Amino acid sequence: MTVDKITLGYWSTKGLGSTSRQMIIYAGVPLISKIYRLIPKFENNSLTYDGSEWHEKDKIILKKKNSLINLPYLQFREGGKEIIISQSITCLSFLGKKFNMFGENSKEELECNQLLQETVDLRNIVTRFAYTHFENENDELTEASTVFNQVFEHSNVGKLQKFEHWLSSKSNEETKLFLIGNNISSPDFNLFDTLELYYEFLKYYKFAKNINSDNFFEQLGFPLVSKFFLNFKTLPKMQKYFNSILYHFPFTNKSAKFGSGKNGITWDHKKEIDSTPDEIIIDS
Numbered sequence: 001m002t003v004d005k006i007t008l009g010y011w012s013t014k015g016l017g018s019t020s021r022q023m024i025i026y027a028g029v030p031l032i033s034k035i036y037r038l039i040p041k042f043e044n045n046s047l048t049y050d051g052s053e054w055h056e057k058d059k060i061i062l063k064k065k066n067s068l069i070n071l072p073y074l075q076f077r078e079g080g081k082e083i084i085i086s087q088s089i090t091c092l093s094f095l096g097k098k099f100n101m102f103g104e105n106s107k108e109e110l111e112c113n114q115l116l117q118e119t120v121d122l123r124n125i126v127t128r129f130a131y132t133h134f135e136n137e138n139d140e141l142t143e144a145s146t147v148f149n150q151v152f153e154h155s156n157v158g159k160l161q162k163f164e165h166w167l168s169s170k171s172n173e174e175t176k177l178f179l180i181g182n183n184i185s186s187p188d189f190n191l192f193d194t195l196e197l198y199y200e201f202l203k204y205y206k207f208a209k210n211i212n213s214d215n216f217f218e219q220l221g222f223p224l225v226s227k228f229f230l231n232f233k234t235l236p237k238m239q240k241y242f243n244s245i246l247y248h249f250p251f252t253n254k255s256a257k258f259g260s261g262k263n264g265i266t267w268d269h270k271k272e273i274d275s276t277p278d279e280i281i282i283d284s
């Protein structure tokens with residue numbers, strides 16, 4: 001069954017909503033990107049974050065239809081019925097199956113599921129770091145080095161080597177440009193989106209050896225991951241996303257230390273106002 005448009009609700013950031021947005025645009029299905037803003041407030045000498053745009057409005061309404069409701073969520077009509085889905089990875093596997101981007105048989109479907117969870121593990125390392133506010137810069141840099149090691153170490157404990165080895169173990173008939181076979185699937189989008197966040201991290205904390213070249217992952221000894229990443233940027237169906245305002249959203253929400261502002265820096269609540277519109281429509 002086809003859907004004529006899909007609403008994706010999420011904060012005015014990339015976060016866990018960005019990959020679903022990309023998949024819907026890639027599939028050529030009209031996307032209604034519903035935006036909620038987290039507003040930093042300075043009260044009684046302390047900084048708090050007001051999420052009432054979500055928590056006190058749509059969440060209350062949507063919770064009556066799906067008690068698991070969270071951000072991100074997908075909302076659409078199919079066969080005369082309204083469907084609302086939350087949990088980001090469920091959204092990605094649902095969209096993958098809907099758009100024929102979830103492998104071609106049960107073996108590949110299992111691979112998609114494993115790879116999706118692996119991308120979650122990869123993302124969680126940097127996200128946990130991004131939302132930590134350190135006592136001082138020294139602590140921040142020490143923890144950034146720990147994140148770097150956990151992800152980019154070449155030993156069996158490093159997270160990114162898993163993807164490098166996965167790509168290198170593919171058969172000669174496969175291009176090694178996608179994780180499963182020669183076709184794009186949900187985990188490709190989530191890996192790409194997570195790599196974009198690491199790209200910013202490597203640049204910001206100066207772990208990239210040569211910032212004038214965009215092959216950061218190759219410089220760090222991951223040539224296939226680098227090829228995957230750079231190729232993804234050239235995919236014709238991705239260009240609509242790259243040319244949209246959604247691509248320029250900050251990586252993390254206002255409460256994060258890393259990535260809540262432009263180019264990895266922290267959102268400056270004293271100078272910046274979030275003027276993201278309530279709804280961004282990307283037509284097919």
Ligand SMILES: N[C@@H](CCC(=O)N[C@@H](CS)C(=O)NCC(=O)O)C(=O)O
Pocket residue numbers: 015016059069070071072086087088089
């Ligand atoms: N496991 C959930 C986590 C969802 C989650 O933590 N959402 C955060 C934003 S990343 C949120 O603000 N949710 C709104 C809420 O709790 O109502 C997922 O992957 O979707």
